[in-house]
Amino acid sequence: MTLTKDTTIIGFVGIGVMGKSMAGHLLKAGYQVLVYNRTKASAEDLINTGAVWQDTIAELAGKSNVIITMVGYPKDVEEVYLGTDGIINHAKSGSYLIDMTTSSPDLSKKIYEKALTLGMYALDAPVSGGDVGAKEARLAIMVGGDKDAFEAMLPIFNCLGKNIVLQGKAGAGQYTKMCNQIAIASNMIGVCEAMAYAQKAGLSPETVLKSIETGAAASFSLSNLAPRMLVNNFEPGFYVKHFIKDMTIALESAEQMGLYTPGLALAKTLYEKLADRGEENSGTQALFKLYLETES
Incomplete structure (x- = not known):
């Protein structure tokens, strides 16, 4: 499925220090953005500028064709993607799933394989640059996954960062982020x-x-x-x-x-x-x- 800005509906999960700025850049770029966070208050500024609140991850996943997550820990990533009420069980075939959390390479591979069996395209795309990089849309984005999916999502990545590199297959983005953290x-x-x-x-x-x-x-x-x-x-x-x-x-x-x-x-x-x-x-x-x- 070829997506244009007009046909892309981005679901963004995780409106924290980084996620709030990132989702804001997507709104400013003209994308339709749905948002979910554990605490709605954190998303109020985004809602006031055009983001549409969703009460559950399942609801967000079912309405989006690109889903970006920026949550805390690998256990959160696993719950958000693979839980009963998570993204994998509720997203549509053909959707692009982009986890930008710093997480486990093994978990990224697991999500990729599961998504693939359901006709979805998963990318692990952790970032570096901190709050400043997120606010100024100049994050380094390290991506693991299939080249076709990476190229399809480049317009979205370009709204968030300046140094965007496909590092290899699923998990490669997370391995690269570990090099960064080391x-x-x-x-x-x-x-x-x-x-x-x-x-x-x-x-x-x-x-x-x-x-x-x-x-x-x-x-x-x-x-x-x-x-x-x-x-x-x-x-x-x-x-x-x-x-x-x-x-x-x-x-x-x-x-x-x-x-x-x-x-x-x-x-x-x-x-x-x-x-x-x-x-x-x-x-x-x-x-x-x-x-x-x-x-x-």
């Missing part, structure tokens, strides 16, 4: 330690940033999250609890492959320590608090 995990430790070191040395961390954020140490975390750390802004662009979830998935899949990942294991330990201090709903830059607590 790189971030150790980098966040380095950013926090660098800012703590600057303070301890009696330097102005803000001035230090001017020198190092464009050199060999440059990274998204250094340019976008270090400034938040330094003004005690620990609001979530990406939740600590979700980062721990991602690192857990990455460690489990690395273990399956027989890969040693000590940097990832250390980062997960530090973030779990942070969560134990009540910071699970803070942004990942809150790791800096551990360094402030341990200054001697």
